[in-house]
Amino acid sequence: MVRKGSAGTGEGVPPMLRSAETLLAALHAAPSVLIIANAAGEIVYRNKAADELTRRAVGQHGEQAMLDLRNGMKRIMETATDFPLTTHIPTEVNGRKLYGGVTIDRFPGGFIFTWSDETEKVEANELVNSLVTELTRASSELAEAGRQLADAAGQSAERADAISRNSSEMAESIREIAGRVTSATTSTDTAVASARSTANSMNQLQGSSQEIGNVTKLIIAVAEQTKLLALNAQIESARAGAAGKGFAVVAAEVKELAGRSAEATQQIIGMIKAIQSESLQAVDGISGIVGLIENIAEQQTMIAAAVEEQTATSAEMSGGMHAVAESATAAARGAETVLAAAANLREQADRLRQLTT
Incomplete structure (x- = not known):
């Protein structure tokens, strides 16, 4: 059974996690994206998954998109009051809107957060929403046409x-x-x-x-x-x-x-x-x-x-x-x-x- 330890102490922490090197190695090997920033919002740590995602994002969208994402995260860390916080950070590159999905939490002395490229998901949702809107409108028009056809057929x-x-x-x-x-x-x-x-x-x-x-x-x-x-x-x-x-x-x-x-x-x-x-x-x-x-x-x-x-x-x-x-x-x-x-x-x-x- 995994137990939570008290903040600032080693009470209840498994011996293998009491070493800073061991804990850092665990964070670095985590399959989820983990990024740590100091109180000023400056990134001080990215694990392996975060580095890999950043490389892919730069390759797909360019460095400007990553810079905009980082600035958006910094603004959230500076202005947010309620944590944990999950949101989307929008930006635009070459006429295309990009969306980064961010979840941020605060700890003494800094912030820890994870992010993912939500562009395709947001675009898919927008497309689905647009499709739903069109389907709803088409169904309404179809229903109205059906009623008119029924009325006209009855009169005829x-x-x-x-x-x-x-x-x-x-x-x-x-x-x-x-x-x-x-x-x-x-x-x-x-x-x-x-x-x-x-x-x-x-x-x-x-x-x-x-x-x-x-x-x-x-x-x-x-x-x-x-x-x-x-x-x-x-x-x-x-x-x-x-x-x-x-x-x-x-x-x-x-x-x-x-x-x-x-x-x-x-x-x-x-x-x-x-x-x-x-x-x-x-x-x-x-x-x-x-x-x-x-x-x-x-x-x-x-x-x-x-x-x-x-x-x-x-x-x-x-x-x-x-x-x-x-x-x-x-x-x-x-x-x-x-x-x-x-x-x-x-x-x-x-x-x-x-x-x-």
Whole structure:
């Protein structure tokens, strides 16, 4: 068991350490860096490990760095009041910051301390701290992006669903319109057929009127001949005297009847001409109506084709909106994954920070 001795006495000190030479040899062979300075802060002793570390530091950083380190130690020894004290002494050489890690304690008449080159460790800690800061910032930005993505995906899904419903309703309305247009087209076709049939009937009526006109002309000719015959009969009855009086009365009646027949036939001819004129006008009007109906039928056919195309487009749009909604749902799931990754990244940054403190 190693026992501590009383300061200034040899009480409790193993015999092998009572010799100054033996104690100095032990200090010199110690694997840790040991340096002793007097009360003024001047270095009076360095062990072997301290000499080796100093040579390496001079080789890596130069003598100016060691001089700055020594001056920093001296300032600590002059100003510090609480011991033992552990701190870093910073310096800068060729634009690079260097750090010496120092632990100092006081004893009667001087100071004993150890030091180490903490530059790489401090730089590593600064790099880790910077990395932790960047990771924390990245995780926050990633989390915010994930939340925004989730919100946007949710809104996109709702809008796509609404558009899909509206597209379905529009497609149903278009189908109803298409049905009505088809029905109107059928009715128009029927109207065209009826108008054409009426026009044909009017043409036939025109032909019949012409035939009736021919017959009336023949009747007029017969009536004229009858009048001539009645006139001749009257002349012959006058020659016959009293014996021809009865025949003269008959001839006068025949003549009067032939005159009335001629007048009636003329009236019929006038009526037939009026019918023919009106028939021609009716045929022209019906032909114009047929043309208009055919034009309407053609436009309805075009409308029906456009409605069918719009129906197909609405169906495609509805399907596209379903796909958009599914994509938005997938994006929402991706946003959840992003949020989980951000939380994991923040957790790793916290662990890394804990490891470096």
